[in-house]
Amino acid sequence: MRIRIGIIFILIVLSMTILMGCTQNQNVNLLLNEKNDQVQIGIGGQYYFEFNKDQDNWSFSGVFAGRNNELLFDSMDGSFYRFSPLQFNQENPNTSFDDLIEEINVIQNEDDIKQIEVKNSQVTMVLTVDKNSHFIERSFTLNNQNDNYLADFQLSFALRTNANLIEREYGAIATKDPGIAFADVPYAFPAIYTKLFSADYEYNVINVVDYINSDSVFGKMRKRKVQDQFELGVTSKSGDFKQGTYQFTDYWSIDQEDSSYYELIGKAASKYLDINPIPVDDIAALSNLVAPSFDLIVEGLYKNLTDPRTGVKTHHGAMKPYGYMEDFGAGWAESFVLLDTTKGMLRYALTENDSEKIAYVTSLITHLTTNHGDGESWIAPYTGNDAKSDEYFLHHTYANRVFGNNSSGEETGSRVGISGWKYYDMLANLADLAAITEDEGVTEGFLKLMPFLNTLKLDNYVQPVAWYYDTRLPASGHDDGGSAGNASTWAYIHLMASTLSEDRGSYYQSEGLNSLDYANSMDYFNMTAMRVAVKPVVLGWNVRANLLAYDLTEEQKYLDQAKITAQGLLSFYYINSNPSTYFASLGFGYADLRERWEAYLEMAQSIWLIAPVMEHMKDFTPLLDLFYSASKTYLYAFPINGNPYGNYQRVPGYDALDGYYIPFEFATGVLVDNPGNEGGSQSAYRQVKEIYGSGEVFLNYLMFEANGRAVNPKLLMLNLTGAYNSFDRNEHSFVFYNPSSDSQSSVVIFDFMEDGNYEITLNGVSIGTFTFEALNRGIVLNINARESIIIDVKKV
Numbered sequence: 001m002r003i004r005i006g007i008i009f010i011l012i013v014l015s016m017t018i019l020m021g022c023t024q025n026q027n028v029n030l031l032l033n034e035k036n037d038q039v040q041i042g043i044g045g046q047y048y049f050e051f052n053k054d055q056d057n058w059s060f061s062g063v064f065a066g067r068n069n070e071l072l073f074d075s076m077d078g079s080f081y082r083f084s085p086l087q088f089n090q091e092n093p094n095t096s097f098d099d100l101i102e103e104i105n106v107i108q109n110e111d112d113i114k115q116i117e118v119k120n121s122q123v124t125m126v127l128t129v130d131k132n133s134h135f136i137e138r139s140f141t142l143n144n145q146n147d148n149y150l151a152d153f154q155l156s157f158a159l160r161t162n163a164n165l166i167e168r169e170y171g172a173i174a175t176k177d178p179g180i181a182f183a184d185v186p187y188a189f190p191a192i193y194t195k196l197f198s199a200d201y202e203y204n205v206i207n208v209v210d211y212i213n214s215d216s217v218f219g220k221m222r223k224r225k226v227q228d229q230f231e232l233g234v235t236s237k238s239g240d241f242k243q244g245t246y247q248f249t250d251y252w253s254i255d256q257e258d259s260s261y262y263e264l265i266g267k268a269a270s271k272y273l274d275i276n277p278i279p280v281d282d283i284a285a286l287s288n289l290v291a292p293s294f295d296l297i298v299e300g301l302y303k304n305l306t307d308p309r310t311g312v313k314t315h316h317g318a319m320k321p322y323g324y325m326e327d328f329g330a331g332w333a334e335s336f337v338l339l340d341t342t343k344g345m346l347r348y349a350l351t352e353n354d355s356e357k358i359a360y361v362t363s364l365i366t367h368l369t370t371n372h373g374d375g376e377s378w379i380a381p382y383t384g385n386d387a388k389s390d391e392y393f394l395h396h397t398y399a400n401r402v403f404g405n406n407s408s409g410e411e412t413g414s415r416v417g418i419s420g421w422k423y424y425d426m427l428a429n430l431a432d433l434a435a436i437t438e439d440e441g442v443t444e445g446f447l448k449l450m451p452f453l454n455t456l457k458l459d460n461y462v463q464p465v466a467w468y469y470d471t472r473l474p475a476s477g478h479d480d481g482g483s484a485g486n487a488s489t490w491a492y493i494h495l496m497a498s499t500l501s502e503d504r505g506s507y508y509q510s511e512g513l514n515s516l517d518y519a520n521s522m523d524y525f526n527m528t529a530m531r532v533a534v535k536p537v538v539l540g541w542n543v544r545a546n547l548l549a550y551d552l553t554e555e556q557k558y559l560d561q562a563k564i565t566a567q568g569l570l571s572f573y574y575i576n577s578n579p580s581t582y583f584a585s586l587g588f589g590y591a592d593l594r595e596r597w598e599a600y601l602e603m604a605q606s607i608w609l610i611a612p613v614m615e616h617m618k619d620f621t622p623l624l625d626l627f628y629s630a631s632k633t634y635l636y637a638f639p640i641n642g643n644p645y646g647n648y649q650r651v652p653g654y655d656a657l658d659g660y661y662i663p664f665e666f667a668t669g670v671l672v673d674n675p676g677n678e679g680g681s682q683s684a685y686r687q688v689k690e691i692y693g694s695g696e697v698f699l700n701y702l703m704f705e706a707n708g709r710a711v712n713p714k715l716l717m718l719n720l721t722g723a724y725n726s727f728d729r730n731e732h733s734f735v736f737y738n739p740s741s742d743s744q745s746s747v748v749i750f751d752f753m754e755d756g757n758y759e760i761t762l763n764g765v766s767i768g769t770f771t772f773e774a775l776n777r778g779i780v781l782n783i784n785a786r787e788s789i790i791i792d793v794k795k796v
Contacts, residue, residue: 367444540609
């Protein structure tokens, strides 16, 4: 048991100030050209909005961009927004809006800020650029003088491309699949990130909406093709439009840099969090009243997972996916579930240095990898076409005393298939467990699976989303470059095998690097997995694979790619709060772009997988904001009161009333940013408690509380050591982060240290040597607003 906060501690006040410089130098070239008949405003060398005057009439000419100042967005009719009158408006002219320009004024033309006003009698638009950003701000004020009604898309702030220049568009409304042409403005991440392609050039375009300061009547977002033009941006949504003043604000960035979609996502998130920072005061004040910390939750969860109702005694040592299925002996169990839970349970036991727990969890893993004889073993010979004597397969399910192999019903239906997410994820977890346990039997079992896995590859290491078991032919998701996500996980497994195999290590490393190089040559929208959709977990495995490749080869390109891919993870998560229930969804996100509900496993596993890269990108605050939010709001997955929504009739046969500390499958419990027909209704029901996501609870504990924690709830202590496979108790690393806009001070307590003396360094600068007892009592650290510090603790 750790020393709790209430114990008297020694305060060692450290007045040292370390300047981080979290805001990068933008080197922005602001542009404002004013003539009698022309005004241009934008970012020099990137883009500018142009307005021209013909006699007494001003018009919006469009947006010019790129090295050659090509007309990228074409106004065509000269209007600075668009209003499409319906029959009602034609019959009642006082309900229409004038979208033509009457007047343009320069408001500011300073070195660090430039601003113009474009207006008519009803609508004013202010365009602003400043030296701290590559984005241009558009702020609209509409004076509606009559009670009115707006239809979907009737009033539009969207921009349309020049049909003579742009031939193709590919991107997404944030959190959506690229095929979605319109949607409600996604408050989870209110943005569009896309690329526009001409015959000669590629343009990166980002549109970020100020959701907080824009009226909800402007609630539809479009990303569609209209004849030969592509339309991007926000429009009205259907509803009453009462008399009054309305606001809409958005931001645009355009460039021709060689940027990946991962980087566009990162830039969009950075901009949104710049204009609407996370509400630190409110998040810090909220918690689960019964289980206020992961420390308490994992103690209870461990007991829940040792309960025989999980299936370990009745289902050949595996666990049931949901807790608990009411009929003790019925239901099915999965190796996927057992490997998910044990990956967390073992790391927790090792961190606690609890020999009894270590022995018990190791026994669960060794049972899975041990040969129990024909028809009784989880690892068994592959039985499909052209099977070879050295090819073994890990069964997926156990029900009615029979093993099953189908892990990809979403892609192959009743025909037995191999899910590139579920099957590969199992083997990646098993590889880690073999390395952690250093158990010969576990390692042997894992390596037995490698010859068959190694055959699951197409030409040039292309991967599908799923395979057919009997033929080893691709079942889905292998077109257009295939699944870079599955190629990443496949690569990670091979790289781990290279560290565990004595006779085939060099071969597995070569295979892993080849697959990873292919995955890295693709971009965000190829990071697909289950349901042929971009999935956050496989982005996490890509980051892990690149970090492992960097450790093995010391090639900088792998570390660089890990930092790039990590930014793409922001596309799945709520970086803005729920406007209806407030902070319930902040920090959560989607299982994938087509499973639009907040699945606890995917959310927690994905951020744990990328956590180690934060040592190398500690100044990238959008991801640190995500980690901070998750450290507080993931406690919402544990109400510790059974299912408060009473949906037993929805899923009869499931009894979670005793599994208090097992997380809900869909943790928010509200209908959030996803409509019911996209999976949102499942979020609202919470569904049932998922044993198969319980391993991630221990990972949350390892990231956010184990080894070190800040008493001040407004601060993040991200435990980097807890995200690795190393359990060296003499050395630990953390990212200490202040997400708030004010300087903070906190007692920081370091737990589970061996007896002795430890040196602490902040960003590589030693602040002294401390005794084991002093670290357990706590030291005081000061940290500036929005600052991040790498803390290293090493035994001397």
